[in-house]
Amino acid sequence: MPEVLVVDDSKVMRDMVVACLRPYPGLTFTHASSGLEAIERLSLQPYDLLVLDLNMPDIGGIEVVEFVRGQDRLRNLPIIIVTTRGDEASRARALAVGANRFMTKPFTPDAILGEARALLEEKRG
Amino acid sequence: MTGSVDLADFLPAYLAEAEELLGAAHRHLLAVEASVRRGLAHPRAVRELFRALHTIKGLSAMVDVEPIVSIAHWMETSLRLADRAGGRLPEASVEPLMEGLREIEGRVRQLAAGKQAAPVPAGLLERLEALETAASGTGPTKPASAALDLDAALSSRLSTAEREQLTAGAASGKRAVRLDFVPSAERAASGITINSVRERVAKLAETVKVLPLSGPAAGGSSLTFALLLLTDAGDDALLEAAGGPPGSVRSLASAPAAPAPARAPSEPELEAVASRVDDEPEEQRRGGGTLRVEVSRLDEAMERLAALVVNRSRLTRAVAALTAAGAPTRELTAILQENGRQLRDMRAAIIRLRMVKVADVLERLPLLVRGLRRSTGKQVRLELEVGDAELDKAVADRLLPALVHLVRNAVDHALESPEERLAAGKPEEGVVRLITHGAASGLLELCVIDDGRGVDARAVAARAGVPIPTTQDALLEVLCRPGFSTRDAADATSGRGMGMDIVRRITVDQLGGELRLETKPGAGTTFRLRVPLTITLLDALVFECAGLRYAVAVGSVEELIDVDPAKLVRPAGASGVVLVERRGSAVPVLSLERLLGREGPDGRNGAGVKALIVRQRGEPVAFAVDRLLGQQEIVLRTLEDPLVRVPGVAGATDLGDGQPTLVLDLAALGAARSGNSRRRESVPGRERAT
Numbered sequence: 001m002p003e004v005l006v007v008d009d010s011k012v013m014r015d016m017v018v019a020c021l022r023p024y025p026g027l028t029f030t031h032a033s034s035g036l037e038a039i040e041r042l043s044l045q046p047y048d049l050l051v052l053d054l055n056m057p058d059i060g061g062i063e064v065v066e067f068v069r070g071q072d073r074l075r076n077l078p079i080i081i082v083t084t085r086g087d088e089a090s091r092a093r094a095l096a097v098g099a100n101r102f103m104t105k106p107f108t109p110d111a112i113l114g115e116a117r118a119l120l121e122e123k124r125g
Numbered sequence: 126m127t128g129s130v131d132l133a134d135f136l137p138a139y140l141a142e143a144e145e146l147l148g149a150a151h152r153h154l155l156a157v158e159a160s161v162r163r164g165l166a167h168p169r170a171v172r173e174l175f176r177a178l179h180t181i182k183g184l185s186a187m188v189d190v191e192p193i194v195s196i197a198h199w200m201e202t203s204l205r206l207a208d209r210a211g212g213r214l215p216e217a218s219v220e221p222l223m224e225g226l227r228e229i230e231g232r233v234r235q236l237a238a239g240k241q242a243a244p245v246p247a248g249l250l251e252r253l254e255a256l257e258t259a260a261s262g263t264g265p266t267k268p269a270s271a272a273l274d275l276d277a278a279l280s281s282r283l284s285t286a287e288r289e290q291l292t293a294g295a296a297s298g299k300r301a302v303r304l305d306f307v308p309s310a311e312r313a314a315s316g317i318t319i320n321s322v323r324e325r326v327a328k329l330a331e332t333v334k335v336l337p338l339s340g341p342a343a344g345g346s347s348l349t350f351a352l353l354l355l356t357d358a359g360d361d362a363l364l365e366a367a368g369g370p371p372g373s374v375r376s377l378a379s380a381p382a383a384p385a386p387a388r389a390p391s392e393p394e395l396e397a398v399a400s401r402v403d404d405e406p407e408e409q410r411r412g413g414g415t416l417r418v419e420v421s422r423l424d425e426a427m428e429r430l431a432a433l434v435v436n437r438s439r440l441t442r443a444v445a446a447l448t449a450a451g452a453p454t455r456e457l458t459a460i461l462q463e464n465g466r467q468l469r470d471m472r473a474a475i476i477r478l479r480m481v482k483v484a485d486v487l488e489r490l491p492l493l494v495r496g497l498r499r500s501t502g503k504q505v506r507l508e509l510e511v512g513d514a515e516l517d518k519a520v521a522d523r524l525l526p527a528l529v530h531l532v533r534n535a536v537d538h539a540l541e542s543p544e545e546r547l548a549a550g551k552p553e554e555g556v557v558r559l560i561t562h563g564a565a566s567g568l569l570e571l572c573v574i575d576d577g578r579g580v581d582a583r584a585v586a587a588r589a590g591v592p593i594p595t596t597q598d599a600l601l602e603v604l605c606r607p608g609f610s611t612r613d614a615a616d617a618t619s620g621r622g623m624g625m626d627i628v629r630r631i632t633v634d635q636l637g638g639e640l641r642l643e644t645k646p647g648a649g650t651t652f653r654l655r656v657p658l659t660i661t662l663l664d665a666l667v668f669e670c671a672g673l674r675y676a677v678a679v680g681s682v683e684e685l686i687d688v689d690p691a692k693l694v695r696p697a698g699a700s701g702v703v704l705v706e707r708r709g710s711a712v713p714v715l716s717l718e719r720l721l722g723r724e725g726p727d728g729r730n731g732a733g734v735k736a737l738i739v740r741q742r743g744e745p746v747a748f749a750v751d752r753l754l755g756q757q758e759i760v761l762r763t764l765e766d767p768l769v770r771v772p773g774v775a776g777a778t779d780l781g782d783g784q785p786t787l788v789l790d791l792a793a794l795g796a797a798r799s800g801n802s803r804r805r806e807s808v809p810g811r812e813r814a815t
Contacts, residue, residue: 043308071339
């Protein structure tokens with residue numbers, strides 16, 4: 001059962017992401033409301049996909065990606081950034097530190113589901 | 126496979142979260158404004174305000190509410206510049222940002238009412254865009270002079286604003302410390318997580334930054350969270366908050382490098398707002414670990430419970446009939462008792478679900494006072510001391526307009542102008558305080574206190590065309606006359622404006638509570654409101670009077686006494702007054718029969734067998750009734766129709782036999798009647814509130 005960690009400080013946004021990904025068969029979801037909570041969860045159990053907001057309290061999504069890519073164990077974890085910051089600089093920075101996909105809010109349900117499917121299937125090989 | 130989700134389905138959840146975020150945004154902006162007025166930066170509040178708007182913008186984009194996206198975007202832009210300027214915001218920026226929040230709020234309300242969000246009002250975006258220039262003109266703050274002992278790896282991960290926050294905190298006498306928390310699966314299983322540690326630490330310290338550090342950590346872990354804090358707490362307390370060893374505490378600054386600066390004039394109202402920004406655990410603010418439920422669903426649970434309660438009454442009656450007929454009902458009775466306990470537990474659980482924090486209900490009051498400060502030109506400070514008090518959502522929703530009225534009146538009418546205050550030997554700044562006390566079982570007391578001019582009974586009497594009231598209760602009675610206003614004629618001397626009848630209608634008639642007044646000319650006024658914590662399910666005494674059955678909330682009855690008609694005293698010269706002796710003091714007896722207009726031809730006055738003692742304006746009063754039928758849990762149905770709503774009748778209930786029974790509010794009934802004592806009492810239901 002692929003495990004997805006959905007990280008956003010907005011509960012409604014997490015629920016939206018989960019609703020969008022739900023059609024993919026067999027996914028289970030864990031929520032984290034901050035970057036710190038996400039890092040703690042990632043250090044304690046394996047996940048198959050990380051869906052991550054950029055702007056969060058304490059530490060932002062970029063710092064989470066940097067942390068993840070600094071860990072051998074997490075080096076291949078697929079990461080989708082979903083953010084309201086649609087500027088090119090943010091996109092370039094997120095991809096440079098190791099995010100796999102960068103999606104700007106508003107995104108459509110099909111778009112995020114398509115990205116998630118591609119990454120999960122790529123990971124499965 | 127394609128996604129079949131429609132994001133428009135999230136509109137109700139979006140509206141609820143947007144309301145919550147707007148509440149937070151208002152708090153943060155008020156905190157920023159307080160700092161601006163003192164010439165200080167408030168980096169954390171600026172960042173939090175930015176984040177609230179950023180989240181609103183993202184959510185609004187997802188549910189396609191373009192006007193809110195635009196307003197939030199331009200507010201964000203000016204705040205980003207303020208953040209880069211170390212949390213400094215030009216004073217001129219506050220008002221347009223307030224305006225932006227109001228406009229977003231207006232559109233959220235439109236959506237909640239099923240309407241389209243209106244387009245962005247003309248000129249607003251330009252005003253917000255213009256802030257960019259103003260904000261960019263401000264330079265960064267000067268670094269404070271305390272030295273920090275931070276290793277390079279940590280230091281490089283702090284923003285300028287965060288480093289300044291640490292150094293300035295240390296320079297002002299706080300301890301700057303690094304607290305390490307090492308997470309583990311075992312700790313997570315027992316509830317010790319970065320979130321719970323953050324919450325516990327927030328009670329002891331100001332969290333400047335939390336940094337995750339990877340690499341071998343104490344206890345075999347590969348992750349450590351370094352919490353950089355400003356605190357007065359001791360190491361042991363901090364370490365305990367982080368779950369104890371393998372965590373650790375170390376100091377980041379040896380001693381303040383500069384003397385603590387003189388404290389700026391205190392502004393408790395806005396301080397309180399500011400400290401909420403800094404101290405409240407993030408999880409609490411964002412409702413993490415909690416479930417948001419629509420009120421209608423809670424109402425539905427309550428309805429189902431109500432049906433069970435009514436059914437149980439029928440069952441009790443049926444079992445009693447069986448017992449009377451000689452059937453063996455011992456086990457049935459035991460089951461019934463257990464069922465009663467379970468229903469009571471369930472009632473308590475549902476009521477707890479419906480409770481909201483009074484502090485959350487009142488979060489808009491600082492904003493109200495801010496507006497009044499501007500519109501009246503008066504200097505005023507609002508102090509909220511409401512602690513952790515909670516109220517049923519239904520009570521809170523009804524009560525809020527009354528409190529808004531009292532606070533508005535206090536600022537508008539009770540507080541003097543700065544010049545008058547100085548001339549009277551008072552500080553220029555007036556104070557309005559709202560405090561709560563838990564009162565007797567099931568009641569909450571709220572006081573709205575001002576240090577203004579006090580109510581001038583003479584001016585009030587002149588305005589109302591009545592004799593000068595000699596007691597505070599009589600004065601309140603005049604102030605609460607419908608439509609009574611001191612605004613135009615005697616504003617400067619009376620100290621009260623219009624609308625007190627609304628406050629009384631809400632507090633006394635709708636909520637079955639109590640409203641009292643204490644005022645001292647020149648020194649100020651206190652309005653004391655006592656309201657029930659919940660108004661839907663309550664324990665009631667059921668009794669009979671003049672052949673009809675009534676119920677009354679147990680919580681409102683102080684004592685139940687037997688009445689010996691032979692020992693009633695009718696003082697000579699006081700026509701119709703009957704007294705009963707209770708523990709050495711005489712208590713006036715009111716005949717319920719008479720109050721209810723059901724007086725029999727024999728005209729017995731106060732000659733019931735039992736009497737219920739109730740506090741009416743602080744004084745005990747006895748209500749004579751014919752027969753007590755027992756105590757039971759009832760579901761109160763309020764009488765919403767204004768034509769049938771009468772003072773003294775809190776609502777109706779079904780005791781299980783299908784017959785509606787009136788639930789009385791004795792204190793209000795007696796007060797309403799004594800206010801009209803010269804008139805012939807009529808049957809409740811035919812009389813309108815006066």
